[in-house]
Amino acid sequence: MKQSRPRLTSLSGRSPAILVLEDGTCFEGLSAGAPGSTVGEVVFNTSMSGYQEIATDPSYRGQLITYTMPHIGNYGVNALDNESVGTQAAGIIVRSLSRRASNQRSEQGFEDWLVERGVVGICEVDTRELTRRLRQGGVGLAAIVHDATAQDSAAALELIAAHPGYGSVDYVSEVATTRALRVSAEDAWQSPLKLTPADVAEQEHSDGPHVVVMDFGVKFSILRHLLARGMRVTLMPRDADRAAVEAQRPDGVLWSNGPGDPDKMEPFIAGVRELSERYPTMGICLGHQLLAKAFGGETFKLGFGHRGPNQPVQNQRDKSVAMTSQNHGYAVRRESFPEELEITHVNINDDTISGFSHRHLPVHAVQYHPEAGPGPNDATSFFDDFARELAGRHASGT
Template identity: 45%
Template sequence: MSIPAILALEDGSIFRGLAIGATGTSVGEVVFNTAMSGYQEILTDPSYARQIVTLTYPHIGNTGTNAEDEESTAIWAAGLVIRDLPLLASNYRDEQDLSSYLASRNIVAIADIDTRRLTRILREKGAQNGCLMAGDIDEDAALKQARAFAGLKGMDLAREVTVSESYEWREGSWVLGKGHATRADSELPWHVVAYDFGVKRNILRMLVDRGCRLTVVPAQTPAADVLALNPDGIFLSNGPGDPEPCDYAIAAIQAILETDIPVFGICLGHQLLGLASGATTVKMKFGHHGANHPVQNLDDGTVLITSQNHGFAVDESTLPDNLRMTHQSLFDKSLQGIHRTDKDAFSFQGHPEASPGPHDAAPLFEHFIELIQARAAKD
């Protein structure tokens, strides 16, 4: 039996379709993602907390879902919007169809709407607050809920998605026929402490692949506690929301930068490194969400096709003298990478771990290891 669903935007637009997940109501910031694959990784990326994700690729769900492709322990997206849900899922790794996967996790989702029209609205007007409603429909109530949503500006979500206790991580990247192999400490010479502001598992795996044994700590862990672990390097993870309210993280990073320990940040971690170094951040019109974004490495002129997911950016015009710009988006010229000139600290706005997406930016992980090795050689 078909269950009706709607998506109401704060500008008054109403999209009517069919429910493909749980019944009920969900509100959040509506964004669009241009990736052609990886819908499960997108849904479970904590960086999408409080966001309703529209996928512009029309056929979503045709490879089903499986536990190995989850980037965290839960679906963090506030909802899913797609054009078409295929009747069959075709993949030897498929464990559960997408609709059942969403329903079992109480995620509201809608299909059979014009996602092209929705994407044009978001491009022209910017990210919109919205309300997904499935089952008993009340369009006026949905509009009111969409307009009542406070928006992500000023919202500290890192403290909501982070872990409550630290843990160790030794799992490497997925290998055909083997899955995710766990590495022995004897194979992992470098101890890296990773701040979890909403970390994706594939980031941790790619660090393990490069010889790092990881201690993952909650977002609000003081710098003194991290330094007491005597790490070879410190990683600042991706995460959702506005970086400016994360004063606890900014203070911790500033204290860490007083040492000579190499620091690497991705996404929210990149923005927090910028703020800790004296730059400011801005809310973008509709952000960058996709797996096909060209970014130029300003040091050598090469162009990387990257995975992106962010609605805030470091403001290039506010970079202090001790920060240099290393990467730039070729879509809108926004800042994509920074490197401290006085410290072994750098960061990247996009997602070099991909998942989903290309791995052009993966060498950034190697740069982090090079900094760790150089410091160890001095000692």
């Protein structure tokens, strides 16, 4: 059995821990976060900062996050940087976990935050070797087990064998809203988001365009970008039908990001097409995949996905390049791409489809995250374009 041993045998009284991949590879390390064990699809993210946003991103539901940045936790965490109500990662894997947080915005240490939220982790792991293995062999299930050494690998493999495959689970049902919610904030960027049931929300005084966000696991940063552009925002459950959406009298619809295999969302595809033929539409990440499927496209699983803030995307119309934040394990297949859609953006690294528009309808989608959270702000103009489109529709009263 292949093994990778920790750099240190003890650190502040931490117990031994192991990370075991489904092929039997064992990485020995030390316990971090909440005590216990956890199983998930092991992936890696190349961000140098933003560990809190990553851990709270609903798209990471059911996954063990490997942070390739070797030193994690040095600036702590704070409530405003959360990308959802809870912590979504199934577990975290780091090289070195900071024991001290130093930043004026810090409200709590990263590890204390993990313990409080019940997130199991492992530190003192050779994350470079782990990332190399994932790039070469692809992602798969893995287990983190505390109070264990390489001799306990067989028990960890039993945990993995008993766990459902990542693509077989409907993770969206675990992270998305089940009722309509009004989204508001005193300040789009400096205040907590308020999510109020739509049937009891106070009458809004804003006269801005109204966007319905179909929730498959939306990140808070997306909602903040919409609010910052003067839009009224309503979050709707993924199974809301056309009548329920029309009752909100929106000017446009946004299909959000979210976790899991887009093929698990097949029951909702007809509704995606029906609404996109009725309203100006925007799709992000999983929303991009759902819109492609709604018009006849297909998706496939990438070997190790795109997860990080340094993914170069080229606009096919003007050939400009933007550095984008991405987090997805699936992509739209070129070979079956629908004729009625036009590819507008391409990932320069592997030539996968990163964005498209409908040739006749106001439907636009991107595979990257224009809101970043974390990442560069090169692509935020996507929200500006959507806001202008909705403002025109709102002003005309159509």
